[in-house]
Amino acid sequence: MNSIPPIDLTRQYFRFGPEMETATADVLRSGRYIGGAAVDAFEQQFATYLGVSNCVACHSGTDALYLVMRALNLGPGDEVITTAFSFIATSEAIALVGAKPVFVDIDCSTFNLDAEQVAGAITERTKAILPVHLFGQPADMGTLGEIAAHNSLYVIEDCAQATGASWQNRKVGSFGQAGCFSFFPTKNLGGCGDGGAVTTNDADLAAAIRQLKNHGSSQRYRHEATGINSRLDGLQAAILSVKLPYLDDWNRERQEIAARYQTLLAPSQLKLPQATPGGISVWNQYTVLFDTETAAARDRLQEKLQHSGIGTMVYYPIPLHRQPVYHNLGYQDGDLPQAEKAARQVLSLPMFPGLTPEEQEQIACTLKDCLAAIAD
Ligand SMILES: Cc1ncc(COP(=O)(O)O)c(C=O)c1O
Structure with a gap:
């Protein structure tokens, strides 16, 4: 594959x-x-x-x-x-x-x-x-x-x-x-x-x-x-x-890819992104939440996917208020819990115009296998 x-x-x-x-x-x-x-x-x-x-x-x-x-x-x-x-x-x-x-803080569903x-x-x-x-x-x-x-x-x-x-x-x-x-x-x-x-x-x-x-x-x-x-x-x-x-066509393609992920991945242990009421997303990223207490578990999932040929990204592993450059602002862990949870749990799946339905099926299948392997 x-x-x-x-x-x-x-x-x-x-x-x-x-x-x-x-x-x-x-x-x-x-x-x-x-x-x-x-x-x-x-x-x-x-x-x-x-x-x-x-x-x-x-x-x-x-x-x-x-x-x-x-x-x-x-x-x-x-x-x-x-x-x-x-x-x-x-x-x-x-x-x-x-x-x-x-x-x-953010709303983790959007x-x-x-x-x-x-x-x-x-x-x-x-x-x-x-x-x-x-x-x-x-x-x-x-x-x-x-x-x-x-x-x-x-x-x-x-x-x-x-x-x-x-x-x-x-x-x-x-x-x-x-x-x-x-x-x-x-x-x-x-x-x-x-x-x-x-x-x-x-x-x-x-x-x-x-x-x-x-x-x-x-x-x-x-x-x-x-x-x-x-x-x-x-x-x-x-x-x-x-x-x-061509932008509107590419954005429609991204919307179709997102809709397909939504079908392929539900139900699973992953929390899928929700649309803002009244808004139409153009899905620069399709980012899911892996329900875990530690970033290390999400990172393990990412590594497993990588070994199985699926590239993913973590946008973003550190929320802005916890970046070293802002230490002087005095924010502590726990101050903005939803942003911190997102930083621990996010995983962005492949998303780009030209990604095929077959590839998405491969991604969904591999993802489910990797989640099962981690649960064992
Ligand atoms: C949310 C957000 N704001 C601003 C920027 C900055 O854009 P640029 O890389 O063109 O400077 C980026 C780029 O990645 C971004 O993702």
């Missing part, structure tokens, strides 16, 4: 490679490698896709988050409420502007911020809520939006893992002051290198971000703020423009 990796980007490439090669050759021949028509066209196309009025492309999802917080003037003395269960870039961007990340707990974390220093649409699953934007409006807080959406996901028929990245996207190759819309974008309906915010990402400059060699160099290059923009029209 063939082994199955957690993600295989070559399958996507072999379906659309020639189109991408033509588009990149056009950029190579144009001589415009930074900025230029390819980047302008992609920004327009992506804004239209999401139904927002502005898109500012940048170097990465991390930069997108950082640039939004800089443009909103968040900094020392400010607090930003976010989830305790995400990739480090989410809270890193908060810390990079000098603000304090305030971590709130892996997203537990919106009901957000209100309790608000202080007079709170300036923003930063929900993450983790694993492709939209956060509860209704409750979060109400809390933000009631307390005059910004909402900054981390959409890195959820390009194309929607909540109440609206695409994520169109709810808050800004949406932050990553085009890292494994994302739902991935380039062939780093890339990111900010989306917003606020033209002034878009202009401020455009200036900050260009060394604080709107006019050549005149600098009005301390900015950074954060560009999406023309080759990536050309590749993303080729891929974007």
Whole structure:
């Protein structure tokens, strides 16, 4: 039997490679490698896709988050409420502007911020809520939006893992002051290198971000703020423009894969992911919980699967509030129990467009065998 990796980007490439090669050759021949028509066209196309009025492309999802917080003037003395269960870039961007990340626990059935707990974390220093649409699953934007409006807080959406996901028929990245996207190759819309974008309906915010990402400059060699160099290059923009029209089809394929897992794996000892009511997930990851008291048992299951040819990932083994870099914030084990439970129990199964039903059957069968072997 063939082994199955957690993600295989070559399958996507072999379906659309020639189109991408033509588009990149056009950029190579144009001589415009930074900025230029390819980047302008992609920004327009992506804004239209999401139904927002502005898109500012940048170097990465991390930069997108950082640039939004800089443009909103968040900094020392400010607090930003976010989830305790995400990739480090989410809270890193908060810390990079000098603000304090305030971590709130998650709902383990969706892996997203537990919106009901957000209100309790608000202080007079709170300036923003930063929900993450983790694993492709939209956060509860209704409750979060109400809390933000009631307390005059910004909402900054981390959409890195959820390009194309929607909540109440609206695409994520169109709810808050800004949406932050990553085009890292494994994302739902991935380039062939780093890339990111900010989306917003606020033209002034878009202009401020455009200036900050260009060394604080709107006019050549005149600098009005301390900015950074954060560009999406023309080759990536050309590749993303080729891929974007296929994104909805790939996301539908991911939804079919998730539905098939749901059927193949139930019932089992695994807790399967649930959809957020009102939300449509685009399944960047299909992540199950292995009901165990120790991460070591989950790691054993992962090793057994690996030996049997099934690649899986642990996103994420340490919740953000327990990362060494945040020891100074004073969180202890047990403070955010659901995020800690997720870190102990999560296992992300192979998920990528092109994964076949036969492969999924092989994964489900092997998984059941490995679970039985561990129980013995
Ligand atoms: C939830 C989340 N936020 C932000 C980022 C940062 O994106 P990038 O890798 O493009 O900087 C990632 C990337 O993995 C992510 O998963």
